[in-house]
Amino acid sequence: xxxxxxxxxxxxxxxxxxxxxxxxxxxxxxxxxxxxxxxxxxxxxxxxxxxxxxxxxxxxxxxxxxxxxxxxxxxxxxxxxxxxxxxxxxxxxxxxxxxxxxxxxxxxxxxxxxxxxxxxxxxxxxxx
Amino acid sequence: xxxxxxxxxxxxxxxxxxxxxxxxxxxxxxxxxxxxxxxxxxxxxxxxxxxxxxxxxxxxxxxxxxxxxxxxxxxxxxxxxxxxxxxxxxxxxxxxxxxxxxxxxxxxxxxxxxxxxxxxxxxxxxxxxxxxxxxxxxxxxxxxxxxxxxxxxxxxxxxxxxxxxxxxxxxxxxxxxxxxxxxxxxxxxxxxxxxxxxxxxxxxxxxxxxxxxxxxxxxxxxxxxxxxxxxxxxxxxxxxxxxxxxxxxxxxxxxxxxxxxxxxxxxxxxxxxxxxxxxxxxxxxxxxxxxxxxxxxxxxxxxxxxxxxxxxxxxxxxxxxxxxxxxxxxxxxxxxxxxxxxxxxxxxxxxxxxxxxxxxxxxxxxxxxxxxxxxxxxxxxxxxxxxxxxxxxxxxxxxxxxxxxxxxxxxxxxxxxxxxxxxxxxxxxxxxxxxxxxxxxxxxxxxxxxxxxxxxxxxxxxxxxxxxxxxxxxxxxxxxxxxx
Numbered sequence: 001x002x003x004x005x006x007x008x009x010x011x012x013x014x015x016x017x018x019x020x021x022x023x024x025x026x027x028x029x030x031x032x033x034x035x036x037x038x039x040x041x042x043x044x045x046x047x048x049x050x051x052x053x054x055x056x057x058x059x060x061x062x063x064x065x066x067x068x069x070x071x072x073x074x075x076x077x078x079x080x081x082x083x084x085x086x087x088x089x090x091x092x093x094x095x096x097x098x099x100x101x102x103x104x105x106x107x108x109x110x111x112x113x114x115x116x117x118x119x120x121x122x123x124x125x126x127x128x
Numbered sequence: 129x130x131x132x133x134x135x136x137x138x139x140x141x142x143x144x145x146x147x148x149x150x151x152x153x154x155x156x157x158x159x160x161x162x163x164x165x166x167x168x169x170x171x172x173x174x175x176x177x178x179x180x181x182x183x184x185x186x187x188x189x190x191x192x193x194x195x196x197x198x199x200x201x202x203x204x205x206x207x208x209x210x211x212x213x214x215x216x217x218x219x220x221x222x223x224x225x226x227x228x229x230x231x232x233x234x235x236x237x238x239x240x241x242x243x244x245x246x247x248x249x250x251x252x253x254x255x256x257x258x259x260x261x262x263x264x265x266x267x268x269x270x271x272x273x274x275x276x277x278x279x280x281x282x283x284x285x286x287x288x289x290x291x292x293x294x295x296x297x298x299x300x301x302x303x304x305x306x307x308x309x310x311x312x313x314x315x316x317x318x319x320x321x322x323x324x325x326x327x328x329x330x331x332x333x334x335x336x337x338x339x340x341x342x343x344x345x346x347x348x349x350x351x352x353x354x355x356x357x358x359x360x361x362x363x364x365x366x367x368x369x370x371x372x373x374x375x376x377x378x379x380x381x382x383x384x385x386x387x388x389x390x391x392x393x394x395x396x397x398x399x400x401x402x403x404x405x406x407x408x409x410x411x412x413x414x415x416x417x418x419x420x421x422x423x424x425x426x427x428x429x430x431x432x433x434x435x436x437x438x439x440x441x442x443x444x445x446x447x448x449x450x451x452x453x454x455x456x457x458x459x460x461x462x463x464x465x466x467x468x469x470x471x472x473x474x475x476x477x478x479x480x481x482x483x484x485x486x487x488x489x490x491x492x493x494x495x496x497x498x499x500x501x502x503x504x505x506x507x508x509x510x511x512x513x514x515x516x517x518x519x520x521x522x523x524x525x526x527x528x529x530x531x532x533x534x535x536x537x538x539x540x541x542x543x544x545x546x547x548x549x550x551x552x553x554x555x556x557x558x559x560x561x562x563x564x565x566x567x568x569x570x571x572x573x574x575x576x577x578x579x580x581x582x583x584x585x586x587x588x589x590x591x592x593x594x595x596x597x598x599x600x601x602x603x604x605x606x607x608x609x610x611x612x
Contacts, residue, residue, distance in 0.1 A: 086303060
């Protein structure tokens with residue numbers, strides 16, 4: 001079962017690497033933002049993997065459960081709590097980024113970062 | 129338990145939400161914003177030092193390992209937190225005061241962003257929980273982006289998006305670093321992590337521990353605007369409204385010291401940690417002042433100078449002795465006040481001339497003597513001229529470099545200070561002393577009185593800190609002795 005954790009860790013690393021490639025090298029701003037989301041989700045998946053316990057149970061103490069059995073078998077809940085918060089923050093930053101992109105798309109009529117995020121002097125030339 | 133400690137975060141956070149909700153009622157919004165902003169510097173001054181455990185969950189002694197662990201988020205409030213939270217609270221009040229008096233109809237969402245940023249940096253410097261710090265680091269990034277995007281300056285949206293994209297790469301890197309620490313220690317409480325490191329439960333030479341340092345360090349570089357993020361950081365200062373830029377730079381400084389103090393506690397056993405901090409700080413000092421020298425937009429020039437000053441803070445902390453760290457933290461406090469004065473002062477000039485290009489300005493000394501003199505003193509304080517506050521902190525940094533056995537660093541610090549002086553004098557001459565260009569129209573444009581009052585308040589603090597530095601440095605030194 002430990003292999004499951006390893007697979008999750010490799011998947012999270014793959015997400016981060018793919019995301020970094022897209023965020024740095026891809027010109028289309030939407031694809032860039034998708035890449036950024038990949039990085040965030042890779043980090044979240046990595047933290048989820050830390051809390052994984054082979055054969056573990058959900059860390060909620062139900063009535064009638066033996067507390068010592070629960071302490072031995074429950075998964076570590078802290079990483080899941082952290083990831084929940086991280087997902088909410090990620091959604092907020094994603095929303096703000098997309099809102100900014102909408103405004104800039106209306107202004108420039110393109111999704112190319114070479115145009116909309118170029119140096120100010122080049123943008124002035126483009127507007128002219 | 130001190131119930132006032134969480135109020136330092138809760139008050140601006142709740143105020144932000146309430147003001148945003150009732151922004152249709154202009155007079156109510158103005159009154160509420162003013163009252164809350166006035167409370168911000170008062171609460172930390174009225175509060176006692178101590179710890180606050182959220183939910184009342186106090187530390188528990190593990191009977192097996194005989195180590196205390198912290199089950200809840202902990203806020204730690206000492207003299208250092210008090211002086212910085214009161215400082216940023218006062219600055220927020222002054223910035224809100226300028227905003228409320230400058231515009232007849234105020235924007236609730238803009239005030240929301242100002243208060244949200246203040247709440248975020250307050251939480252960052254109070255918290256003893258690295259994930260909690262990360263959460264507010266992200267909230268701060270959102271507030272910063274909002275403040276930039278809300279300005280009426282051209283290309284502010286573009287700059288906000290650039291900053292957001294870079295932040296969205298830097299933040300997950302920091303989160304991954306925190307994840308590695310969690311995997312190694314099972315905790316996100318800094319005191320617990322430090323205990324695990326010092327008790328030998330973590331192999332400090334393991335690749336995972338080193339990787340966590342690298343990732344959190346990358347996030348810190350982004351938060352601080354140190355190279356390679358210096359250009360974007362000075363860019364967002366230049367695209368924000370001047371009073372907004374004054375607050376933004378204080379957010380940067382406080383987030384910088386919050387993260388670096390946490391890193392220092394965890395990683396100070398690694399020799400490479402201090403080398404990295406000193407290296408990037410020197411880079412920031414050199415690049416900041418060199419790029420400032422080439423600017424013709426004075427907002428951008430101040431932005432690069434502010435980045436260069438951040439290098440001084442990092443230098444003090446990187447040297448790692450009690451005296452050096454005290455000097456670095458004192459420099460941080462001075463930078464917040466001095467740079468705020470410069471941003472507001474140059475903002476007043478923009479207000480009076482509608483011009484940001486130094487080549488198109490001139491002869492402003494006769495037109496705006498009060499602003500000119502206060503700006504001159506502010507610039508001299510940044511360059512480290514006695515008896516102003518910048519001189520005291522830079523002198524301490526030079527002494528610290530010498531006492532640590534690095535005379536070359538002290539020479540570099542003095543050279544960068546001289547270069548800062550040259551940059552400022554060159555800009556000052558061009559704007560204020562050179563004859564006025566014929567094309568420059570100055571009739572009928574006045575500097576808002578609120579800006580002059582705020583500059584006066586900041587100037588008094590600069591002079592007081594320069595004459596009586598011990599009032600602050602003794603308390604900071606005691607704090608630093610505690611973490612060492």
